Amino acid sequence: MGxxxxxASVRQGDDREADLGGPLAAARHQLRHTIGxxxxxxxxxxxxxxxxxxxxxxxPVRMDDGTTRVFTGYRSQHNDALGPFKGGIRFHPAVTPxxxxxxxIWMTMKCSLLGLPYGGGKGGVVCxxxxxxTREIEAVSRGYVRALAEVLGPDLDIPAPDxxxxxxxxxxxxxxxSRLRGRNVPGVxxxxxxxxxxxxxxxxxxGLGCVFTVIEAAERLGIDLKGATAAIQGFGNAGSYAARxxxxxxxxxxxxxxxxxxxxxxxxxxxxxxxxxxxxxGSVIAHPGRIISNEELLELEVDILIPxxxxxxxxxxxxxxxAARIVAEAANGPTTPEADExxxxxxxxxxxxxxASAGGVTVSYFExxxxxxxxxxxxxxxxxxxxxxxxxxFAEVYDLHRERGVTMRDAAYMVAVRRVAEAMRVRGWLGx
Numbered sequence: 001m002g003x004x005x006x007x008a009s010v011r012q013g014d015d016r017e018a019d020l021g022g023p024l025a026a027a028r029h030q031l032r033h034t035i036g037x038x039x040x041x042x043x044x045x046x047x048x049x050x051x052x053x054x055x056x057x058x059x060p061v062r063m064d065d066g067t068t069r070v071f072t073g074y075r076s077q078h079n080d081a082l083g084p085f086k087g088g089i090r091f092h093p094a095v096t097p098x099x100x101x102x103x104x105i106w107m108t109m110k111c112s113l114l115g116l117p118y119g120g121g122k123g124g125v126v127c128x129x130x131x132x133x134t135r136e137i138e139a140v141s142r143g144y145v146r147a148l149a150e151v152l153g154p155d156l157d158i159p160a161p162d163x164x165x166x167x168x169x170x171x172x173x174x175x176x177x178s179r180l181r182g183r184n185v186p187g188v189x190x191x192x193x194x195x196x197x198x199x200x201x202x203x204x205x206x207g208l209g210c211v212f213t214v215i216e217a218a219e220r221l222g223i224d225l226k227g228a229t230a231a232i233q234g235f236g237n238a239g240s241y242a243a244r245x246x247x248x249x250x251x252x253x254x255x256x257x258x259x260x261x262x263x264x265x266x267x268x269x270x271x272x273x274x275x276x277x278x279x280x281x282g283s284v285i286a287h288p289g290r291i292i293s294n295e296e297l298l299e300l301e302v303d304i305l306i307p308x309x310x311x312x313x314x315x316x317x318x319x320x321x322x323a324a325r326i327v328a329e330a331a332n333g334p335t336t337p338e339a340d341e342x343x344x345x346x347x348x349x350x351x352x353x354x355x356a357s358a359g360g361v362t363v364s365y366f367e368x369x370x371x372x373x374x375x376x377x378x379x380x381x382x383x384x385x386x387x388x389x390x391x392x393x394f395a396e397v398y399d400l401h402r403e404r405g406v407t408m409r410d411a412a413y414m415v416a417v418r419r420v421a422e423a424m425r426v427r428g429w430l431g432x
Contacts, residue, residue: 023102057147085121088162095124154187190364199367201382207241209359234309307334
């Protein structure tokens, strides 16, 4: 639809407290705790607890049956002390303002931890893409960009794919933004198709980056990956690639799951075969093996557990039953603060989300650099650069974890918050 750009409600520095519990409360809890560990002032927390800008938009879409439906979308721009906002856009019926704000906080931490010149952003549209046609998804994608165009740009806010969005959605969004600007602007989005400014290695980046951190953790913990076992909750992009790369490293992947349930085989699963069944029949449960629930998968006795689904999957009710030696968080916010304490007390080695899932935004950064310079890298160059950055970040976090006697999550946040606070200090945002 042309002509109508949608209505936007913009709140600068939204300071509303989150409801008790939930991802925003968890993100703020970790920020306050980390700022205390670093001995920083309350003004740092006040600047980081809420986004500098939160935008809510509504926009109309003409549906296939001829009716017009109004969709609601959000964009949270958390902190830009280190550079432009960066973060994904998800299409999901359960998207909420608090969820989007929390995810933008985690993106700030993730970018800072990896040394990327970005602050955190996140967006979403309240919709169920499984109930929409391809044409309707395209219309939603373009409508969202039209409504938010004034706060997006390659030097302002650079979105990327997230839950139930993909490279095709990004291509539609870039096309719409470029049309509005009257010129091609490939650097406004990352995660684009290879034929349209995308980067080699972007699709598998989150899963591969997670596996790089698992390899580093296993080496330090004395776990031989040849014959080690793994379970993966969530068999979307991140989970499926993590399964493939673990399998290639000699790990026996014994269980995987998606939104409909999981499949378990103690003798091991071939991730490529599981993916074929999922594509053919819509779920991993179509693969031969014992059908289990997502909850049962989390409690399997394995060496490596990778939560790669949604937030709050490991919580106070099940943390005492997590039996993995390593938990590598390929999803954002899969563990509640209460569960984190339980697992720390039990000696479970957690690779936190802002480290384990940082491969995606790191290769998004590579894509953005390539778009701005028009110089494109080979798959080998991308993989080598990603490996170096993930290993370096892991080592920095692990060394601080050992030196200060804090959890890996605390160490990761300490590195990240310290960098953001220093950027805010030198820019004059903090008092002396």
